[in-house]
Amino acid sequence: MPETTCHKAYKFNLKPTPEQEQVLETTLWRCRTLYNTALEQRSTAYRRCGVSLTCSQQQAELPDLKAAFPEYPEIHSQLLQDVLARLDKTYQAFFRRVKAGQTPGFPRYQGRNRYHSFTYKQFGNGARLDNGFLVLSKIGRIAVRWSRPLPGTPKTVTISREADGWYVSLSCEGVPIQPLPLTGRETGIDVGLKVFLVTAHGLVVANPRHFRKSERRIATADKAVARCQKGSTGRRKVVNRQAKAYQKVRRQRGDFHHKVALQLVRENDTMYLEDLQVANMVRNTHLAKSISDAGWAQFRSILAYKAACAGKRVVAIPAHYTSQQCSGCGALVPKSLSVRTHVCPSCGLVMDRDENAAVNILRAGQARQAVT
Ligand SMILES: [Zn+2]
Numbered sequence: 001m002p003e004t005t006c007h008k009a010y011k012f013n014l015k016p017t018p019e020q021e022q023v024l025e026t027t028l029w030r031c032r033t034l035y036n037t038a039l040e041q042r043s044t045a046y047r048r049c050g051v052s053l054t055c056s057q058q059q060a061e062l063p064d065l066k067a068a069f070p071e072y073p074e075i076h077s078q079l080l081q082d083v084l085a086r087l088d089k090t091y092q093a094f095f096r097r098v099k100a101g102q103t104p105g106f107p108r109y110q111g112r113n114r115y116h117s118f119t120y121k122q123f124g125n126g127a128r129l130d131n132g133f134l135v136l137s138k139i140g141r142i143a144v145r146w147s148r149p150l151p152g153t154p155k156t157v158t159i160s161r162e163a164d165g166w167y168v169s170l171s172c173e174g175v176p177i178q179p180l181p182l183t184g185r186e187t188g189i190d191v192g193l194k195v196f197l198v199t200a201h202g203l204v205v206a207n208p209r210h211f212r213k214s215e216r217r218i219a220t221a222d223k224a225v226a227r228c229q230k231g232s233t234g235r236r237k238v239v240n241r242q243a244k245a246y247q248k249v250r251r252q253r254g255d256f257h258h259k260v261a262l263q264l265v266r267e268n269d270t271m272y273l274e275d276l277q278v279a280n281m282v283r284n285t286h287l288a289k290s291i292s293d294a295g296w297a298q299f300r301s302i303l304a305y306k307a308a309c310a311g312k313r314v315v316a317i318p319a320h321y322t323s324q325q326c327s328g329c330g331a332l333v334p335k336s337l338s339v340r341t342h343v344c345p346s347c348g349l350v351m352d353r354d355e356n357a358a359v360n361i362l363r364a365g366q367a368r369q370a371v372t
Pocket of ligand 1: 326327328329330331344345346347348349
């Protein structure tokens with residue numbers, strides 16, 4: 001039976017009073033302090049005794065922590081547990097990369113401008129809705145600017161601080177699927193080197209020009225912050241301008257991803273993608289710029305949930321010689337990253353490199369579907 005509902009997150013602007021804003025700030029501050037303390041505890045334990053602390057070990061210590069530091073009982077326990085879970089996730093990712101033979105950066109301490117949000121993992125436990133207000137335990141009743149109705153049942157609640165204010169993100173379950181008409185079409189999608197993506201049907205989506213422009217704006221803002229003395233009166237303003245520049249880029253990128261994903265989901269019933277390790281690709285400096293620019297990982301998750309909510313499918317297939325193989329005859333045609341065009345000496349096929357890869361992805365996906 002086909003699914004009739006899906007998961008989806010909805011974000012709304014919060015309108016806290018100045019007093020509530022103060023409490024939100026304090027909460028965020030405490031969560032960040034706990035994160036840094038727990039990180040230090042983990043790395044000390046490892047350095048001194050060679051032991052790895054687990055998330056549950058650390059969570060078991062929370063009651064002691066609350067007894068020792070009077071500021072922690074003011075914070076809802078769900079939030080504190082989530083902080084430790086976040087740290088654990090960072091550690092897991094770190095060890096996974098070490099295992100894979102990479103040299104990742106060690107999990108790092110979070111400064112004031114790097115820690116933006118806290119999460120209630122269970123709606124109803126510490127965070128609930130009441131008459132259009134968001135009620136946070138130990139924080140208060142906060143007004144929400146409902147820019148759209150909220151479908152489904154909220155499961156988790158994340159509060160975040162952005163350059164222009166506070167937001168709540170409600171991740172909902174049981175959101176009714178709004179199926180898009182089936183087109184009977186399937187396609188393969190490959191991440192482009194020079195462009196954003198290419199499909200097996202020859203659709204080429206370029207990177208928007210405004211990405212480069214925003215990048216320059218960010219560089220200027222970064223420099224201004226670096227020039228400003230810590231603690232000086234002008235610094236706050238400059239840091240704020242920098243945060244706004246970053247926020248603008250995030251929004252532009254998000255809008256672009258949503259638009260492209262919608263087009264693909266409208267045109268296709270099934271979309272095949274390569275199961276790429278974006279981290280791996282970003283390590284290659286040639287590719288780094290265009291890939292992190294493109295925010296490929298973010299795009300993929302947007303495409304996946306858009307497809308799910310429209311009754312369509314995104315299928316990841318293992319990466320396997322997709323750019324080296326000829327989509328015409330299957331011969332291996334090795335080529336370096338700088339070679340833009342696929343030219344097959346066996347069958348004479350000439351095709352854009354990325355499109356050739358996209359056709360291979362489509363074929364590999366269809367072959368796997370046929371087997372299962
Ligand atoms: Zn060929």
